[in-house]
Amino acid sequence: MSGSHEVHPAPPRRAVISLETVRSNTRLLLAEQSSGRVVADLRGDAYGHGMPAVATALDELQLDAFLVSNENDVQAVDALGLTTPAVLRSQLATDSTTVLGPQLFGLDSAELADPRALGLLPALTLSARILSVKKVGAGEGVSYGYVYRTPRATTLAMVCLGYSDGIDRHACDGARAWFAGTTHPIAGRVAMDVFMLDVDESPVSPGDEVVLFGDEQHGYPSPIAWAGALGKTGAEVTASLGDRIVRSYR
């Protein structure tokens, strides 16, 4: 059985990013601008979406500049050979410049609470593999500190995302993840590398996929709802997703 392993399975932790959604969000926002410079804010690795891929995807939209965090990022944009220049915060003329940031990705922020009202859609879908499943009885404690007790006999799925991936340790206080057509509660403290999902009676097997958030049109929790359950904005959530999560683009 050892020997050929050319076929790489899908990575166990995935963020799939729709660059077309980023572009269509940007076009919608540009249509609302009457005059002045427009800068796309790609700080924080484009709020976790991957700065090089997003910058390349937006280059055709003739934005005035990409806002980045430091000289390393300026050089990274320069290396892409685009027509849109990278600028730093200190180079922005604030009065006549519109900065478009988390809304490009359909995310809420301190400045814009409801991007959906503008027709902006989330670009990133976060998912992870179920590594194992376990049937447990009613009233059983789950994960560190036993802060979750099973309300009934149920099935627990161990999902390979943890707080080191940017999933808050206290996400058990209200966040829900999508599996097999509906959302389920996170059971117990999120650990460093995994969390448990209480999937109740849904048939489930190791290898199945759980979606934490994405486009609501597919039935997934929106990143805004996910972040809201954690007392955060969507921008804060996606920008702090860890680097074990493999980004891919479509």
Place this chain on the structure above:
Amino acid sequence: MTEVTSEIVIDLDALRHNILALSARVAPAEVMVVVKNDAYGHGLLDVATTSVEAGVAWIGALDVPTALALRRHGITPRTRIFAWLIDPEEDLAPAIAAGVDLGISTVPQLETAAASTDAAPARIHLKIDTGLHRNGATAEDWPRLVERALELEQRGAVEIVAVWTHIAEASDDEDTLSIRRFEAAVDVARELGVRAPIRHLAASAAAYARSDARFDLVRLGAFVYGLPPGDGPSAASMGLRQAMTLRARVTTVESDPDGRRRASIDLGYADGISTFAPGRTEVAIHGRRRPMIAPLEVDRAWIDLGHDTDVSVGDVVTLWGDGSAGEPTLQEWGDATSTMSEELVVRLSPRIPRRVV
């Protein structure tokens, strides 16, 4: 000039000190140093190499990719490497060929491991669930898992190295119950024919506090890095040293109309700074504590200076460290932001430069 103005500093002497202090405390139990998540943000290879040089015989890698990276970078099979987060889609053959020990919880995992070697047997650690309800076989499934492992051992496909579990640290009583369940599972394994397995149950807190939790081997993560749990004794009072310092330079100083000043640093929530930090945590500048204030931006944080004028652009801000420059420890940060210090360190962005001293 917006250069990168922040850095993570890792004190390898502190790590060495902690490893030796903890090894002495848990002896005769052996120590496994857990290096998952880039050694809790401290640097995988630096920590693994330091551990091996300090006499540590076991490294806890979490998963197969991390274990293989360690082997590739020169951690020889003389040092045992343990991987326990097994992806059902993963090819285990390279790990087994590299002499990586695998944590096994289910019969399907066991069959996969056994089928993934045609040379040396797969070294396996059988896991029992003693209450945490993550992985590990239930007490009901345990005899079947052990029996199948013994059959495969006789065929030379696996070698049963250890029996292990993971406890919830919910309370002393709950942990005692888990220890009893573990002992019962070890007895079952022995009765079924497993000879002298290595037994391991405890992570840092239980290994430090309870001699009855240590068995043959303890898995030490947080305490190796000098990170005790919140709301308890400090690292210093436990004879441990925090190994990580996080620093940044002041990048702007601003005054509001009534003369109140604030300083910024180029670390924000995208760098892993907790969104709960403003208003709840402090940093040190020139040895003096200053509060972090809102807003926390994607790549910038703000510090209140009151009406003081002794802080300028370029001054060093220490966010956390061992306290020697007046700064808070990670334990204090964890308490202030309602989490554990581990969450704060593993969420730091790999974009922040790291320097080893």
